[in-house]
Amino acid sequence: MAKRKRQLTEAKIERMIKEGRGQGIGKDYLPWLTIQDVPSEGRATRGVGWTTGRRHQLLSDIERDYFYLLDYCDDVSDIREQFPLLPLEETQMIAEKIGVEHPKDPKTGIPIVMTTDFLITYQDKTLARTVKPSAELENERTIAKFEIERIYWDSRHVDWGIITDSDLPDALIRNIEWVHKEFHNEDVPALGIFTIRNLQQMLSARLHNGEVISRACLACDEQLGLDAGTSLALFRHFIARKIWSVDMTERIMPTLPAKDFSEKHSDIRLEAKGG
Known part of the structure; x- marks a missing residue:
């Protein structure tokens, strides 16, 4: 060529x-x-x-x-x-x-x-x-x-x-990079608001209890009959959309609990900023 x-x-x-x-x-x-x-x-x-x-x-x-x-x-x-x-x-x-x-x-x-x-x-x-x-x-x-x-x-x-x-700040940047592509997550409209809200409630409860991120996400996938990895992708989506909050100044490791986890918004936001 x-x-x-x-x-x-x-x-x-x-x-x-x-x-x-x-x-x-x-x-x-x-x-x-x-x-x-x-x-x-x-x-x-x-x-x-x-x-x-x-x-x-x-x-x-x-x-x-x-x-x-x-x-x-x-x-x-x-x-x-x-x-x-x-x-x-x-x-x-x-x-x-x-x-x-x-x-x-x-x-x-x-x-x-x-x-x-x-x-x-x-x-x-x-x-x-x-x-x-x-x-x-x-x-x-x-x-x-x-x-x-x-x-x-x-x-x-x-x-x-x-x-x-x-x-x-490298840790913050790597965290943004990790969640970045999940800002527009096709599973949100495909699964529907009812399933998404159920997943939010189940996953947030586990994360609040200090369960490891990957284990909590896999348990939600199994309980809701979702493909493996769906809940982890949606965890990244909620962080990207700032629906959920974690400490972004330290690297987010799926093999560890979510540090300083909190729910910032109760509503699912589907629109992109500026879009």
Whole structure:
């Protein structure tokens, strides 16, 4: 199979703009870059984003991890990744003014459209965040590109900042990752509200009594005649929907009891946030 050509040309930039890259909000937003556009460790998240109702284009593990935190936060109402710093001429002028070379395509020499990893709508504010491993902050070229980015957002009165791996709480992120794909659980409408409520009552009673999560879930599967694993998936669904609460700052282990388990909501919420 032929590899996709990733070289940048002026015609390609114009085509990307006409395609609507970097435009739209919420579910309709189109990232400037996708995992097919650049050589990366990129991966789409498992399932649709809770906040936007769309799949996100995340180009590294650290982007994915920061995305999980944003998606979990109730005060975040929109997440736009790979956001372009347009017009291109503006970042070129900034680079010239501060005396640094503007990023360009290594093969064609064409100036590239710079991007900010995340443009976030948080409460009533817009935040721009770049995420990078802390080791990269020692690279002078990286710092020079950050300065272009900082000036660009400062001129728009947008709060810009850098997030590194040391800023990311690993246990919380891994827990969000574990429940993330169960936010949209097909068993909820398939089983019906009566069965779901019975399962909630039975499972919550066992968890309140300190029973190990996996054992409690398997017992509910057997009592209700469900396929093995159904109750565990729904446990993750209830956590993802914040119907139930556990200590998210420590890794959730199915072989252990649910720490600080509580029921936050009595009603089943079927709608996705922002959907």
